[in-house]
Amino acid sequence: MELYLLSHLCTMHYFPLLLLLLSACSGNQQKQPVNTDTSVAIRQIPVQHSGYYSSYKTIHVFVALCDNKYQGIVPVPAKIGNGQDLDNNLYWGCGYGVRSYFKKSPQWKLIKKISIDSIRMERLLFKNTNSNYYLVADAWNGKYIKDCTIAFLQSCAGQVKDTLMVNNLAIGLNGNASLLAYVGHDGLMDFRLADEFNNTDGKKRDAIMLACYSKKYFGPLLAATKAGPLLWSSGLMAPEAYILHDALESYIKKEAAENVRSSAAKAYSKYQKCSEKAARNLLVTGY
Numbered sequence: 001m002e003l004y005l006l007s008h009l010c011t012m013h014y015f016p017l018l019l020l021l022l023s024a025c026s027g028n029q030q031k032q033p034v035n036t037d038t039s040v041a042i043r044q045i046p047v048q049h050s051g052y053y054s055s056y057k058t059i060h061v062f063v064a065l066c067d068n069k070y071q072g073i074v075p076v077p078a079k080i081g082n083g084q085d086l087d088n089n090l091y092w093g094c095g096y097g098v099r100s101y102f103k104k105s106p107q108w109k110l111i112k113k114i115s116i117d118s119i120r121m122e123r124l125l126f127k128n129t130n131s132n133y134y135l136v137a138d139a140w141n142g143k144y145i146k147d148c149t150i151a152f153l154q155s156c157a158g159q160v161k162d163t164l165m166v167n168n169l170a171i172g173l174n175g176n177a178s179l180l181a182y183v184g185h186d187g188l189m190d191f192r193l194a195d196e197f198n199n200t201d202g203k204k205r206d207a208i209m210l211a212c213y214s215k216k217y218f219g220p221l222l223a224a225t226k227a228g229p230l231l232w233s234s235g236l237m238a239p240e241a242y243i244l245h246d247a248l249e250s251y252i253k254k255e256a257a258e259n260v261r262s263s264a265a266k267a268y269s270k271y272q273k274c275s276e277k278a279a280r281n282l283l284v285t286g287y
Contacts, residue, residue, distance in 0.1 A: 056169060059135045059248060060177035062152040063098050064184030065121075066090040067142025072190035083142015086122055091184050091239065092139045096271070098183060099137070101241035102126055107249060108135060111166065119144050125166065131252045134171050136164060145187040150195055152182045153218075157225035158201040179206040179251065180227065183239050186211035188218060199226040206230045208247065210239035215284060223287070230257055231264055234284050242267045243283070261285040 067083025068075040075081055080090040087093040093100060099122075102108045107129055114123040119141050126135040140148035154160040155174035162173040172178075189212070207227040209218050214232040222229060231247050246267040250260040265279035272279070 056132050056134060056171055058172045058177040059133060059179045059181065059251075060155065060173050061098060061135065061137040061181040061183060061244070062140065062148050062155075063091050063137060064140050064145040064148045064182070064187065065092055065142040066185065067145070070143040071145055071185050071187065073185055083145075084121075086139055089139075089142075091241075092122075096240040096242060098241045098244070099124060099139070101245060102135070102137070105245060107245075119147065125164065128252060133252050134166065135248070136171075136173055136177070145185065146191055146193075148184070149182070149187050150193060152180060153193075153195070153197040153221055153225060155180050156205055156207050156222060156227040157197045157199045158203055158205070159197070175201070175203075175205070177205070179208065179230070179248075181208040181210070181244060182214075182218075183210045183241070183244060186214055186217050188221075189213070193221065196224065197221050198224045202226075204228055206251070208232070208244065210237070210243055212236045212239075219287070228257075229286060230260055231283060231285055233282055235282055237268075237282055238272060240271065242271050257285045 065083040065086070066073070066076060066081050066089055068078065068081035070083060073081075076090060079088050080094055082089065085093075086099070089097060091097050095101070102124070103110055108126040109129055110124060111127050112125040114125070115121070116123055116138075120138050121141050122139040124137045126137070127133075128135065151160065151174070155177070158175035161175040163170040163176060164173050174180075203226075205225075205227045207222060207225075208230050209215075209222075209232040211218075212233060213235060215229070215234055218232065219229075230251065243264045247260050247264040250263040261280065261283055264283045265276055268274070268279040268283060269276040
């Protein structure tokens with residue numbers, strides 16, 4: 001059984017509690033097989049589609065909601081482990097979930113909230129207040145973690161591309177984004193993917209994978225996509241939003257990958273109350 005610390009949870013109003021919770025990533029704990037018969041339809045967009053080639057760049061984040069029932073984890077408290085509950089979910093509505101943390105950040109302004117369907121339950125569009133970057137975060141129903149993982153890898157490979165209209169500007173999504181990020185449980189510890197994720201357009205994208213042992217499990221699949229692993233993990237971790245937030249601040253400033261890693265490690269050290277050395281050993285960059 002593989003355990004990691006999630007040091008901050010939320011109340012009904014999403015304020016973090018100063019508690020320690022032993023949660024888990026376990027490759028053999030899954031209670032039910034993930035239903036992969038989904039109706040997700042991600043439109044294929046021609047590469048020459050205009051708009052996202054402007055000076056605006058996009059970071060597309062794939063969040064697999066924490067789910068006691070459908071994911072191979074040792075259960076967290078029921079309220080935060082419901083993969084169909086956006087508002088209370090550990091990785092979305094809780095104090096250190098992506099939605100809550102970025103909404104409170106002075107570096108990001110929430111532009112739009114979009115309800116998509118029962119699979120991709122919510123999409124948030126943020127604009128960075130200091131640069132020309134947009135961030136699009138998708139909350140995937142925890143039952144469909146496998147589909148979320150596939151969509152992330154397809155996007156890294158340029159196999160799936162999309163755009164989102166912001167006023168009269170089309171910004172890039174999926175393979176049209178410059179950086180793809182995955183946040184959540186490492187479902188590759190529970191299931192194997194038969195899909196091939198070979199790069200289709202010769203473009204090299206950046207990728208962040210905040211999940212337990214993501215370098216080990218995502219590594220072989222990511223290599224085929226030609227995406228560059230900007231940040232991933234070497235062990236058990238709490239994939240909370242402050243890691244992504246601070247890593248992106250360095251990324252947006254066009255700092256070196258090692259600086260991105262350092263920013264993420266400092267945030268992890270601060271919130272998890274571990275040494276910065278330990279955090280740097282956990283959060284690594286490159287192959």
